[in-house]
Amino acid sequence: MLNTRKFKLIFAIFLLAGGLLISCKKKKVEEPDAVFNKKELLINLADNVIMPAMSSFQSSIVALEIELTSLENTPTLGQFDNFKNAWKSAYLSWQHIKIFDFGPIKNAGFKSATATYPCDSVKIINNIQSGAYNLSSIENIDAIGLTSMDYLLYQNNALADYQSTTNYRLYVRAVVDKLLNETNQVKSAWDAYRATFVESDGTASTSAFSLLVNEFTRDFELAKNAKLGIPIGKQSLGILRPEYLEVRRSDFSLALLKESVVALKNTYLGASGKGFDDYLIFLEKTSLNQSIVGNFDQSINGLAAISTDFETAMTTNFSDLNNVYLIMQNQVVNIKTDMPSAFGVLITYQDNDGD
Amino acid sequence: MTRAQSFFQNIVNRQVSIAPLVTFRILFGLLLFLGTLRFLLKGWVETLYILPKFHFTYYGFSWIKPLPDSWMYLPFIVLLIFCLFLVFGFLYRITTAVLFLTFTYIELLDKTTYLNHYYFVSIVLFLLMFISAAKYYSVDNLIFSRKTQPLVAAWEINLLKFQIALVYIFAGLAKLNYDWLFKAQPLKIWLQANHNIPIVGSLLQQKETAFIFSWFGCIYDLFIVFFLLKSSTRPIAYLFVVVFHLITWLLFPIGLFPWIMICITTIYFSPIWHQKFLNRLKTIFKTDKNELSVFQEKPVKNKKLVYTLLSVFIFLQIAIPLRYLAYPGNLYWNEEGFRFSWRVMLMHKQGNATFYIEDKNRRIEIDNSDYLTEFQEDQMSTQADMQIQYAKYLQQQFSDTILKFNETEIHLKNPKVYADIFVTLNGRPSQRFINEKIDLSQQNYNLKHRNWVMPLNEMKTTE
Numbered sequence: 019m020l021n022t023r024k025f026k027l028i029f030a031i032f033l034l035a036g037g038l039l040i041s042c043k044k045k046k047v048e049e050p051d052a053v054f055n056k057k058e059l060l061i062n063l064a065d066n067v068i069m070p071a072m073s074s075f076q077s078s079i080v081a082l083e084i085e086l087t088s089l090e091n092t093p094t095l096g097q098f099d100n101f102k103n104a105w106k107s108a109y110l111s112w113q114h115i116k117i118f119d120f121g122p123i124k125n126a127g128f129k130s131a132t133a134t135y136p137c138d139s140v141k142i143i144n145n146i147q148s149g150a151y152n153l154s155s156i157e158n159i160d161a162i163g164l165t166s167m168d169y170l171l172y173q174n175n176a177l178a179d180y181q182s183t184t185n186y187r188l189y190v191r192a193v194v195d196k197l198l199n200e201t202n203q204v205k206s207a208w209d210a211y212r213a214t215f216v217e218s219d220g221t222a223s224t225s226a227f228s229l230l231v232n233e234f235t236r237d238f239e240l241a242k243n244a245k246l247g248i249p250i251g252k253q254s255l256g257i258l259r260p261e262y263l264e265v266r267r268s269d270f271s272l273a274l275l276k277e278s279v280v281a282l283k284n285t286y287l288g289a290s291g292k293g294f295d296d297y298l299i300f301l302e303k304t305s306l307n308q309s310i311v312g313n314f315d316q317s318i319n320g321l322a323a324i325s326t327d328f329e330t331a332m333t334t335n336f337s338d339l340n341n342v343y344l345i346m347q348n349q350v351v352n353i354k355t356d357m358p359s360a361f362g363v364l365i366t367y368q369d370n371d372g373d
Numbered sequence: 374m375t376r377a378q379s380f381f382q383n384i385v386n387r388q389v390s391i392a393p394l395v396t397f398r399i400l401f402g403l404l405l406f407l408g409t410l411r412f413l414l415k416g417w418v419e420t421l422y423i424l425p426k427f428h429f430t431y432y433g434f435s436w437i438k439p440l441p442d443s444w445m446y447l448p449f450i451v452l453l454i455f456c457l458f459l460v461f462g463f464l465y466r467i468t469t470a471v472l473f474l475t476f477t478y479i480e481l482l483d484k485t486t487y488l489n490h491y492y493f494v495s496i497v498l499f500l501l502m503f504i505s506a507a508k509y510y511s512v513d514n515l516i517f518s519r520k521t522q523p524l525v526a527a528w529e530i531n532l533l534k535f536q537i538a539l540v541y542i543f544a545g546l547a548k549l550n551y552d553w554l555f556k557a558q559p560l561k562i563w564l565q566a567n568h569n570i571p572i573v574g575s576l577l578q579q580k581e582t583a584f585i586f587s588w589f590g591c592i593y594d595l596f597i598v599f600f601l602l603k604s605s606t607r608p609i610a611y612l613f614v615v616v617f618h619l620i621t622w623l624l625f626p627i628g629l630f631p632w633i634m635i636c637i638t639t640i641y642f643s644p645i646w647h648q649k650f651l652n653r654l655k656t657i658f659k660t661d662k663n664e665l666s667v668f669q670e671k672p673v674k675n676k677k678l679v680y681t682l683l684s685v686f687i688f689l690q691i692a693i694p695l696r697y698l699a700y701p702g703n704l705y706w707n708e709e710g711f712r713f714s715w716r717v718m719l720m721h722k723q724g725n726a727t728f729y730i731e732d733k734n735r736r737i738e739i740d741n742s743d744y745l746t747e748f749q750e751d752q753m754s755t756q757a758d759m760q761i762q763y764a765k766y767l768q769q770q771f772s773d774t775i776l777k778f779n780e781t782e783i784h785l786k787n788p789k790v791y792a793d794i795f796v797t798l799n800g801r802p803s804q805r806f807i808n809e810k811i812d813l814s815q816q817n818y819n820l821k822h823r824n825w826v827m828p829l830n831e832m833k834t835t836e
Binding site: 052053054055056057219220221222223243247252253254255256257259261301305306347350351352354355356358359360361362363364 | 562563565566567568569575578579626721722723724725727732735736737738739740751776778779781783793795796797800802803
């Protein structure tokens with residue numbers, strides 16, 4: 019009696035193991051397409067989102083440098099305006115880069131060197147006056163990059179100071195040269211990193227896919243908090259803090275916020291190829307996907323509907339800004355909780371065991 | 374003697390070969406050594422114990438504090454040294470006590486890092502203090518020139534077997550739930566993410582695979598011990614142990630746990646196997662050449678004390694994992710009575726918690742990264758007891774403080790703490806986790822049911 023029972027149990031276990039093998043084999047033959055390959059997503063993101071963004075940012079910085087050379091040759095109001103416009107398009111283009119703060123961008127500290135905001139005008143003034151500065155030092159992180167030009171080009175006497183002060187001109191030149199130099203380095207580093215990136219489709223917290231999801235989420239939260247929430251008083255008991263606007267003097271902060279959300283949406287969709295949206299649909303999370311896409315559109319439309327500059331809107335259109343903030347807050351839950359959970363990606367870099 | 378008495382005599386008092394305990398001591402000591410070394414090399418002492426400004430202590434253990442700065446490395450170095458002492462059986466009683474206290478001290482510092490297998494290590498170290506695993510083939514034996522005592526009371530081995538059995542059986546019982554068996558969750562989520570594994574990868578995105586893994590895992594956990602106990606099924610059962618844990622090691626980030634189980638389940642092997650194993654070690658290391666002597670009956674001293682302690686321990690080990698029955702609501706959602714219950718790899722929970730400091734209807738939205746590490750934030754977002762601790766900590770930070778925003782100065786006297794928390798459990802759409810209208814800092818942190826946690830809404834599982 020005992021022996022047959024034992025035999026049966028062992029047999030059952032073998033059946034299970036056998037069943038595993040058989041069902042595996044069968045599936046493999048019948049439904050080869052019913053699989054979502056994260057590598058394809060990574061390839062699409064690299065080739066149709068990140069690398070094009072990188073190229074276009076590089077061109078915009080090259081253009082910025084060319085405009086600067088022209089300005090140095092003919093420091094006129096017209097040329098100063100051309101330079102400002104080149105700065106604006108470079109800064110818009112930057113919104114498509116800053117999402118990907120891992121790999122070469124992280125290693126070079128490119129994100130903080132390019133756009134730590136708001137810039138510290140006191141540091142910039144001191145640097146210009148002393149004429150002796152190390153722009154690579156950590157203290158100068160908010161006195162360089164695209165953000166520093168909000169002061170350098172838009173402070174009240176910007177053109178006059180530029181025309182009259184050698185140190186001022188040298189400082190603008192140093193900032194742009196540093197930016198160009200780093201952009202070129204990061205661009206070529208990314209060209210080399212692409213192969214590593216597309217292969218790293220595993221589940222480890224250090225895999226490119228995990229980094230991508232994590233940084234995407236982080237950048238969205240940063241846009242919500244730093245570009246919008248802090249200035250409209252979300253962390254200060256409702257007291258408005260225009261001094262924390264990304265680029266207060268140029269009145270360009272609203273455009274940057276909108277472009278940032280546009281860039282995040284584009285990343286989410288994988289431009290027109292395989293993106294997070296396709297992965298969610300594969301995982302039968304269509305309504306989550308719809309909610310995320312709808313939320314992006316609502317945020318973008320909400321921002322587009324504001325016709326004044328950011329600082330004016332903070333008093334005249336506060337509820338519009340606040341509504342966008344609330345929409346983005348809902349989006350954080352979607353993309354920080356539901357989406358990574360469906361992907362099986364942990365929202366933490368901290369390498370750690372689970373059980 | 375009645376049948377019951379003789380059974381009792383057999384599993385408690387009978388004098389048996391010490392060999393399985395010696396193997397256990399050596400393997401467990403080595404694994405703990407490797408685990409500690411790995412922990413140090415991964416830089417976790419810094420990220421888990423030195424960097425955090427705030428620690429989520431266990432209820433009743435808030436007096437346990439980390440050592441200042443780099444001194445935090447000290448307990449880990451102590452562990453390394455004493456693990457080797459354990460392997461060689463040097464100053465055994467002191468060694469096991471030091472290991473138990475040091476390891477448990479580290480674990481009690483912050484519940485963020487709670488893992489069932491750390492708890493298991495603590496329990497085993499506790500048991501080893503009472504078990505004579507170093508009477509044979511040990512440094513103690515050499516230097517104190519004691520006579521080799523190749524026999525121990527059967528309970529000393531059976532207690533460890535019992536403890537391992539509890540881990541498996543409770544882990545198996547925990548899998549008898551709807552999500553695991555009928556939705557194949559969370560395995561469905563975890564397996565599909567591993568599609569990049571060569572050859573079998575694409576299968577991991579098939580629903581059938583997740584179901585087979587779920588059911589197999591459940592049956593394995595429930596019954597493996599019984600097959601390990603029977604000598605006739607033991608070889609096959611052990612093969613299953615090895616394969617099962619290797620698969621989990623390959624697929625999931627669970628550290629050394631699979632290796633611990635693979636190594637220590639050898640305790641179910643026969644004493645003869647262990648004698649051969651030790652004899653082989655002796656030949657390799659050219660140590661003691663004596664064979665183990667034959668078993669003989671020997672009476673145990675202080676029987677009553679042993680029985681009482683054993684009974685209390687066994688009772689607690691069975692009662693603690695069952696304490697969840699005393700709480701209402703969904704166990705996985707509320708996590709009341711969740712820890713210390715061998716609920717291993719049972720849920721995929723992720724959350725987002727936004728905390729607010731409120732004073733006179735005006736709010737400060739908290740950036741959690743100002744106070745917590747990412748890992749702490751991640752764990753806190755889904756666990757209501759940690760949310761209370763955090764809320765109280767935030768309240769302390771802001772109460773009776775003067776804040777200056779531009780020209781405006783605000784004196785926060787006794788601010789309230791609210792939170793918008795959304796959690797997703799096993800692939801369900803995220804839903805609100807706690808009542809957002811409740812001042813969390815005013816809730817008591819205790820072991821009672823937390824009624825401000827919103828009930829899990831099962832209607833929202835349509836996706």
